[in-house]
Amino acid sequence: MPNMKQIARMANVSLGTVSHVLNDSAGVREPLRKRVMEAVEALGYQPSQLARGLRRDKTDMIGMIIPDVTNPFFPAVVRGAEDVAFSSGYRLILCNTDNDHAKELAHLKALRTYLPAGLIVIPSDFSDLTVQAESYRKAGAAVVCVDRLPRNWTGDSVTAANEKGAHRATRLLIEMRHRQIATITGPLHLTNVEDRLNGFRRALRESKITITPDYVQETSFDKQGGYSKALVLLRMLPRPTAIFASNDLIALGVLLAIRELGLKCPEDVSVVGFDNLDFGEMTSPSLSSVHQPGYQLGTTAARMLLDRVSGDTGPAKHSVLQTELKIRESVAAFAEASTQDSKQTSSRADGNRKSIKATKRQQ
Amino acid sequence: MPNMKQIARMANVSLGTVSHVLNDSAGVREPLRKRVMEAVEALGYQPSQLARGLRRDKTDMIGMIIPDVTNPFFPAVVRGAEDVAFSSGYRLILCNTDNDHAKELAHLKALRTYLPAGLIVIPSDFSDLTVQAESYRKAGAAVVCVDRLPRNWTGDSVTAANEKGAHRATRLLIEMRHRQIATITGPLHLTNVEDRLNGFRRALRESKITITPDYVQETSFDKQGGYSKALVLLRMLPRPTAIFASNDLIALGVLLAIRELGLKCPEDVSVVGFDNLDFGEMTSPSLSSVHQPGYQLGTTAARMLLDRVSGDTGPAKHSVLQTELKIRESVAAFAEASTQDSKQTSSRADGNRKSIKATKRQQ
DNA sequence: CCAGCCAATTGAAAGCTTTCAAACTATGAA
DNA sequence: TTCATAGTTTGAAAGCTTTCAATTGGCTGG
Numbered sequence: 001m002p003n004m005k006q007i008a009r010m011a012n013v014s015l016g017t018v019s020h021v022l023n024d025s026a027g028v029r030e031p032l033r034k035r036v037m038e039a040v041e042a043l044g045y046q047p048s049q050l051a052r053g054l055r056r057d058k059t060d061m062i063g064m065i066i067p068d069v070t071n072p073f074f075p076a077v078v079r080g081a082e083d084v085a086f087s088s089g090y091r092l093i094l095c096n097t098d099n100d101h102a103k104e105l106a107h108l109k110a111l112r113t114y115l116p117a118g119l120i121v122i123p124s125d126f127s128d129l130t131v132q133a134e135s136y137r138k139a140g141a142a143v144v145c146v147d148r149l150p151r152n153w154t155g156d157s158v159t160a161a162n163e164k165g166a167h168r169a170t171r172l173l174i175e176m177r178h179r180q181i182a183t184i185t186g187p188l189h190l191t192n193v194e195d196r197l198n199g200f201r202r203a204l205r206e207s208k209i210t211i212t213p214d215y216v217q218e219t220s221f222d223k224q225g226g227y228s229k230a231l232v233l234l235r236m237l238p239r240p241t242a243i244f245a246s247n248d249l250i251a252l253g254v255l256l257a258i259r260e261l262g263l264k265c266p267e268d269v270s271v272v273g274f275d276n277l278d279f280g281e282m283t284s285p286s287l288s289s290v291h292q293p294g295y296q297l298g299t300t301a302a303r304m305l306l307d308r309v310s311g312d313t314g315p316a317k318h319s320v321l322q323t324e325l326k327i328r329e330s331v332a333a334f335a336e337a338s339t340q341d342s343k344q345t346s347s348r349a350d351g352n353r354k355s356i357k358a359t360k361r362q363q
Numbered sequence: 364m365p366n367m368k369q370i371a372r373m374a375n376v377s378l379g380t381v382s383h384v385l386n387d388s389a390g391v392r393e394p395l396r397k398r399v400m401e402a403v404e405a406l407g408y409q410p411s412q413l414a415r416g417l418r419r420d421k422t423d424m425i426g427m428i429i430p431d432v433t434n435p436f437f438p439a440v441v442r443g444a445e446d447v448a449f450s451s452g453y454r455l456i457l458c459n460t461d462n463d464h465a466k467e468l469a470h471l472k473a474l475r476t477y478l479p480a481g482l483i484v485i486p487s488d489f490s491d492l493t494v495q496a497e498s499y500r501k502a503g504a505a506v507v508c509v510d511r512l513p514r515n516w517t518g519d520s521v522t523a524a525n526e527k528g529a530h531r532a533t534r535l536l537i538e539m540r541h542r543q544i545a546t547i548t549g550p551l552h553l554t555n556v557e558d559r560l561n562g563f564r565r566a567l568r569e570s571k572i573t574i575t576p577d578y579v580q581e582t583s584f585d586k587q588g589g590y591s592k593a594l595v596l597l598r599m600l601p602r603p604t605a606i607f608a609s610n611d612l613i614a615l616g617v618l619l620a621i622r623e624l625g626l627k628c629p630e631d632v633s634v635v636g637f638d639n640l641d642f643g644e645m646t647s648p649s650l651s652s653v654h655q656p657g658y659q660l661g662t663t664a665a666r667m668l669l670d671r672v673s674g675d676t677g678p679a680k681h682s683v684l685q686t687e688l689k690i691r692e693s694v695a696a697f698a699e700a701s702t703q704d705s706k707q708t709s710s711r712a713d714g715n716r717k718s719i720k721a722t723k724r725q726q
Numbered sequence: 727c728c729a730g731c732c733a734a735t736t737g738a739a740a741g742c743t744t745t746c747a748a749a750c751t752a753t754g755a756a
Numbered sequence: 757t758t759c760a761t762a763g764t765t766t767g768a769a770a771g772c773t774t775t776c777a778a779t780t781g782g783c784t785g786g
Contacts, residue, residue: 001475001502003772014736019774027734049476050417051772054741059413061456061477070442072641075432082432082459091473093424094457096445110454112364113412114424139364252645278435282615284647366742377766382744390763414742417771 002043010043011035022047053115058140062305063111063119065095065104072277073247073294074122077146080298081120088306090117097124108132118142118305120298123150125187130154142308144301148192156308158301158319162192162274165290165323166199166244169272172288172325173242174207177334178270182215182240184229184250196246196274215240219250226253227260234261234269241269241334248273248280251287255330266332276326285329293321365406373402385410416478421503425668426474426482428458428467434584435640436610436657437485440509443661444483451669453480460487471495481505481668483661486513488550493517505671507664511555519671521664521682525555525637528653528686529562529607532635535651535688536605537570540697541633545578545603547592547613559609559637578603582613589616590623597624597632604632604697611636611643611652618646618693629695639689648692656684 008018013032020026021036028036039045053059062085066074082092093111097104104124109132111119118141123129127150133143137155145157173181183200186193197216204211217233219225226245230253233240245251251273258265265271265285273280276291300319371381376395383389384399391399402408416422425448429437445455456474460467467487472495474482481504486492490513496506500518508520536544546563549556560579567574580596582588589608593616596603608614614636621628628634628648636643639654663682 005772015738015773016736016775017734020735023774025774029734032735046472046476048417048478048772050413050422050478051741052774054411054413054417054743054772055774057741064457068442069432069438069445072435075438078457079431079433079459082457086458091456091458091477093454094427094441094445095449095454096442109409113409114454115411115413279642279645282642282646368742378743379745379766379768380764383765386744388744389765392764395765411742414771415744417773418742418744420771 001048002045003048004045006043007036007039007045010039057115058117059115060090061114061116062090062092062302063095063107063114063116063121064092065097065107065111065119065121067099067122067124068096069094072249072279073275073292076294077122077298077301080295080300081302082298084299084302084306090306099124101126101128104128105132108136112136112139115139116141117309118144120144120146120301120305122147125189126150142305144305144308146297146301148190154316156304156317158297158304158321159192160292160297160321161323162195163199163202165274165292165325166196166246167203168199168323168325169274169288169290170200170203170244171207172327172331173244173270173272174203174209176242176270176331178242179209179334180215180238180240181209181211181242181244182217182233183244183246184217184219184226184233184254185246186219186221186225186250188218193246200244221247222249223253223256226250227257228253230254230257231261234258234263239269242331243269243271245271245273248275248277248287248289251289251330252279252283255283255285255287266330267335270331270334272325272331276324280326280328283330288328288331289326291324291326293323296321364411365408366411367408369406370399370402370408373406374398420478421480422478423453424477424479425453425455425665426458426470426477426479427455427484428460428470428474428482429485430462430487431459432457435612435642436638436655439657440485440661440664443658443663444665445661447662447665447669453669462487464489464491467491468495471499475499475502478502479504480672481507483507483509483664483668485510488552505668507668507671509660509664511553517679519667519680521660521667521684522555523655523660523684524686525558526562526565528637528655528688529559529609530566531562531686531688532637532651532653533563533566533607534570535690535694536607536633536635537566537572539605539633539694541605542572542697543578543601543603544572544574544605544607545580545596546607546609547580547582547589547596547617548609549582549584549588549613551581556609563607584610585612586616586619589613590620591616593617593620594624597621597626602632605694606632606634608634608636611638611640611650614650614652614693615642615646618648618650629693630698633694633697635688635694639687643689643691646693651691651694652689654687654689656686659684 004015004018008015017028017032018036020028021033064081069075085092095107101124105128121129129150130152133155136143143155145153147159149157185197188194217229219229243254245254251271254271255265258269263269273287273289276289280287280289304317367378367381371378380391380395381399383391384396427444432438448455458470464487468491484492492513493515496518499506506518508516512520548560551557580592582592606617608617614634617634618628621632626632636650636652639652643650643652667680
C-alpha cells in the first residue's frame with residue numbers, strides 16, 4: 001500500500017504539504033495541490049486509518065454495543081446507526097452483550113484501545129455504563145445511550161416514548177370497554193419496561209380502574225416468558241379480558257397460551273404488544289402493537305454522536321421518539337357474555353376452536 | 364491511558380522487555396516478568412490496538428460485509444461470526460451493502476485502510492469480490508465467502524447444502540403426490556438460488572415429472588416478489604398444486620397470494636420455503652421450510668478465517684453445511700378433487716374466503 | 727528600495743508498539 | 757582463571773500520519 005511519503009516524492013512536495021492537502025489544514029496553492037491530488041489518484045493512495053488514529057488520538061470507528069443482533073428488534077437500530085455513520089465516513093464495530101453486564105464491561109474495556117470516536121449503547125441488564133462512559137468522555141469519545149438507560153444515566157440518550165405508547169395502548173383496551181386488564185412486563189429494572197408499566201398504570205388510573213396486583217406479571221423479554229405468565233393470568237378469576245404485553249415476543253407467548261387454553265383471541269382475550277415487529281402481521285390473529293421506530297432510534301443516536309464528535313459540547317440531550325399504535329386483529333371490544341365463568345367459556349371456546357382448526361390448523 | 368513506556372519505567376526494565384513479556388516473544392526471567400506484570404496490573408495498562416496494528420501490519424478486526432442486517436436471515440450469521448471472533452479476541456466491523464456492488468466495493472476499499480485480519484463476506488449482487496479479495500490476500504488478510512459465491516470464486520467458502528435442501532423439499536411435495544409443482548426462485552444470478560433451482564429440477568427429473576417452463580418464476584428475495592409471482596402462477600391452467608419458494612420471504616408472499624385469491628393452503632396449494640426463519644412458525648398456516656443453519660454459517664466462516672490468520676495456507680476450503688426440512692402445516696397430500704377447474708374452485712373458495720375474513724381479517 | 731509581514735511550505739517530532747541487532751550476563755568447560 | 761556460548765536484556769528503528777515551529781518567498785507600505 002502506498003503511503004504519504006511516496007505521494008510526497010511523486011508530487012515533489014514535502015510530507016506536510018501532502019497532509020495539508022488531504023486534510024485542508026492549511027492553504028496550499030493550486031499547482032501544488034493539483035500535483036498532490038494527481039499523485040494520490042495515480043497511486044490509489046488511501047491514508048492509513050491506524051496511523052491517523054494513533055496520531056489524532058481518535059479513529060473513525062464507532063462502537064455499537066447491543067444485547068443481541070438476533071433479537072428482532074435490534075437489527076433496525078443497528079442499521080439506522082450504520083447508515084448515518086457510513087455516510088459520514090465512520091464504521092461500526094458491533095458487539096453483543098447477551099444482556100450480561102460482565103460481557104458488556106469486557107467490550108467497553110476492549111473497545112477503548114481502538115480509540116473509537118464514540119459509542120452507541122443499548123445497555124445490558126444492570127449495566128455499568130454510567131461509570132465507563134465517564135472515562136470514555138474524558139478520553140474525548142462521546143457515548144449515546146439508546147432504547148433504555150442504565151441507572152443514574154445523565155448523558156445523551158435516545159429512547160422511544162414508552163410511557164406514552166403504553167398509555168395509548170392501554171387506553172385502546174379501555175375504550176374497547178375492557179375493565180379486567182392485565183399486563184405482562186419485561187424485567188422491571190429496565191427503564192423502558194418501567195416506563196411502559198407507568199403508562200399502563202396511568203391509563204388505568206385516569207379511567208378509575210383498579211386492578212389486583214396479580215394482574216401485573218413480570219417476566220423475561222421472550223416468548224417463553226410471555227407464555228408462562230399468560231397461563232398464570234388466564235387461570236385467575238376473574239380472568240382478564242385484555243392483556244398488554246410489554247413487547248411483541250411476550251405478546252406472542254400470550255397468543256400461544258390463549259390458544260393452548262382453548263380460548264380465543266380476540267373474542268375471549270384481547271392482546272396488545274409493544275415494538276410492532278414484522279411478525280406481528282403474520283400471526284393469527286395479527287397482533288396489535290405499539291410501533292417503536294427502531295431505525296430512527298439508530299439514526300438519531302448516530303447523528304447525536306456525530307454532533308458531539310464535531311464539537312458540540314452542550315448539555316446532555318434526551319431525544320424521545322414518538323410511537324404509534326397499530327391496531328390489528330388481536331383487539332376486540334369486550335362483549336359481556338364471553339368471559340364470566342372461566343370454565344364454561346373455556347369449554348365453549350374449545351368447541352369453537354376445533355371448527356377453526358379444521359380450516360386453519362394453526363400451530 | 365498508560366503506555367508501554369510508563370510500564371517500562373515503573374518496572375525498571377526496557378521497552379523491549381515489556382513487549383516480550385506481553386507477547387511471550389522471548390524468554391524473560393521470572394523476576395522481571397513479574398515486575399512487568401505488576402506494573403501492568405497497577406496501571407491498568409492495555410496495549411494500543413492502533414499502534415500494534417500499525418507496527419504489525421494487521422489488526423484484530425474482521426470486516427463483515429453483508430447485504431442487510433435487517434433481513435431476518437442475516438443476523439444469525441453475524442452473531443455466529445461475532446461469537447467466534449470475540450472469543451478469540453477479534454471484533455467485527457459490520458457493513459451493509461444493500462446488495463449494491465458499488466456500495467460493497469466502497470466498503471471493501473475503505474476497510475483495507477484498517478488492516479483487518481480478514482473479511483467475512485456475503486457477496487452482493489454481481490459482486491466484484493473475486494478481484495478485491497485477491498488484493499486483500501496479497502496484503503496478508505484472509506477472505507471467506509458465505510452463503511452465496513460471486514462468479515469465479517475460488518477462495519474459501521461456507522455455504523448451506525442448497526441443492527440438496529431444495530431437492531429434499533421438492534421430493535416431499537412429490538411424495539405428497541403433487542405433480543403440478545412450480546417454483547418461485549430468487550434472482551438467478553445468485554449461486555445459492557441457482558443451486559436451489561437445480562435441486563428442484565433434479566427431484567422432478569428423478570421422478571420423471573416434467574413441468575412447463577412457466578412453472579419456474581424468478582423474482583426478488585422478498586414478500587412482494589413472492590406475492591406477485593404467486594398470483595401469476597395461481598392463475599395458470601392447470602394451476603400448480605404445490606409451490607417451492609426459494610426463500611421464506613417469497614413463501615410468505617405466496618401464502619398471501621393464495622389467501623388473496625380465495626384459495627386455501629394447504630388444501631388447494633402446498634407451499635415449502637427455504638431458510639426456516641422464525642416467523643415460519645407463526646404464519647397461518649405455519650410454513651414448511653428447509654432449515655438453513657445461519658448461526659453455524661457464521662461460526663464456521665469465522666473459524667475458517669481465524670485458521671488462515673494463524674497460518675493455515677492450505678488450498679481453498681469449501682464447507683457445506685447440511686440443511687434440514689421442517690415440515691409444518693403448509694404442506695398436505697394432493698387430493699384429486701380440489702384443483703381441476705380453476706375458475707370454479709376460485710369462486711367457490713371466494714365464498715369461503717368471506718366467512719374466513721369475517722373472523723380473521725387477515726392482511 | 728528596504729523593512730516587515732503574511733502566506734505557503736517544509737522538516738522534524740510525536741503518537742505507541744514490535745522487532746532486530748547488539749550488548750550484556752552467567753554458566754560450564756578448558 | 758579465562759573463554760566461549762547460550763540465554764537475557766536493551767535501545768533504536770520502523771511503521772504512517774498529524775502538527776508545530778521554523779523557513780522561505782513574495783508583497784506592501786514607507
